[in-house]
Amino acid sequence: WSRHILYSKSKVSESEDYQRVGAFLKAIPQDVLAKASLRSKAYTRALMHFEAHITENKESIQDHLTFLQTLYAAMHEPDGVRGVNALRREEPSLREQILEHESIGLLRDATACYDRAIHYECGTYQRGYEYIVRLHMLSELEHTFTELQQSKKGSVPHLSKLPPHWSDRLEMTQNSFRAKEPILALRRALLSLQPQPVCEELVGECWLQSARVARKAGHHQTAFNALLNADNTNLAELVTEKAKWLWSKSDAHQALIVLQKGVAQCFPDDQTLTDPHSLQIKGKAMLL
The missing domain is CATH 1.25.40 (Serine Threonine Protein Phosphatase 5, Tetratricopeptide repeat)
Structure with missing residues (x-):
């Protein structure tokens, strides 16, 4: 114009x-x-x-x-x-x-x-992701210590189960043993600060998660060590994870034996299950 x-x-x-x-x-x-x-x-x-x-x-x-x-x-x-x-x-x-x-x-x-650009970007992302994991851990450390201080003062009850956001955050974490295991190790250390015997069950859940992550990554010995540590707890999921660990080692026969014994021990026929979580665990075990 x-x-x-x-x-x-x-x-x-x-x-x-x-x-x-x-x-x-x-x-x-x-x-x-x-x-x-x-x-x-x-x-x-x-x-x-x-x-x-x-x-x-x-x-x-x-x-x-x-x-x-x-x-x-x-x-x-x-x-x-x-x-x-x-x-x-x-x-x-x-x-x-x-x-x-x-x-x-x-x-x-x-x-x-x-x-070359793709390789470079992947390498840069991996190096940067390590810092993201550390920030993740610092956040959980700060949050847990705050809750511990409040529980000592009586303002909040002690943990009776794993915080629900822990599971969500672990799901969003990069699907690798290298990224998830440091987080789980920190959680076990933090949970150990809780009063007994509640913490034993919660720590056992974290050991079970470590076993699952290690198995999926192909670290069979590490997974076995985690299962041994989780064995001190009465976790029904431990049965299915042991069976999956044996199956991943191509020991299908032993996996079936462990699964059958575990289901019979954890879910006897004369016991009626009403807890949805227990029903879900039994259902998964029966489908394996």
């Missing part, structure tokens, strides 16, 4: 409306307009605004090579992409290398860069 008014009626260009519109347009940074034009696929306009931004602000083009390369790639200008790379004073990033390879048709090289 401003260009139309400017070139059609020169006197109108001196009006207040024109001046206001002109001031508004000038207030919009040229680099913002360039990025908006790129997203809108108005590539020629994006290049025009980019050039205006560089000229007005007298900035070094070295700081904007990634944007310029992306723009040339979107315009299907392989020579422009090559030209941008020629201007670089530093080694291009993986993303920049991928742009160049794809724009000039070197798809094998682009694939190699993608593989």
Whole structure:
């Protein structure tokens, strides 16, 4: 509109409306307009605004090579992409290398860069996740000590079962022994601070969870050690976990024997089950 008014009626260009519109347009940074034009696929306009931004602000083009390369790639200008790379004073990033390879048709090289980028991101994620697990543990440590202080004062009762959010948080944790076992070890230590004998049952549940996690990870000896520690508690789930551990070692015969004996011991025929949790455990055991 401003260009139309400017070139059609020169006197109108001196009006207040024109001046206001002109001031508004000038207030919009040229680099913002360039990025908006790129997203809108108005590539020629994006290049025009980019050039205006560089000229007005007298900035070094070295700081904007990634944007310029992306723009040339979107315009299907392989020579422009090559030209941008020629201007670089530093080694291009993986993303920049991928742009160049794809724009000039070197798809094998682009694939190699993608593989390297994926490997790098996975490694970075894994290193970062270790800190997330530590923050997770610090949060539980703080929460449990607060509850212990309150229970000593009599303001809250002692734990009679594992906090429900513990199970949810463990489910959301990365499905690996390396991530889950430190959390379970901390929980066992925290639960041991609770009064006896309630803590023995709760610690046993944590040992059982460790056995399950270790078994799924293929750490059979670690799983066995956890089962031995959980054996001091009267957990019905212990029977099914022992059977699953034996089955994972390809000892199907012994797994069936343990399962049959365990079901007969934990759920005798003359005992009527009314607890939904016990019914669920028995049902799972019978289905194995």
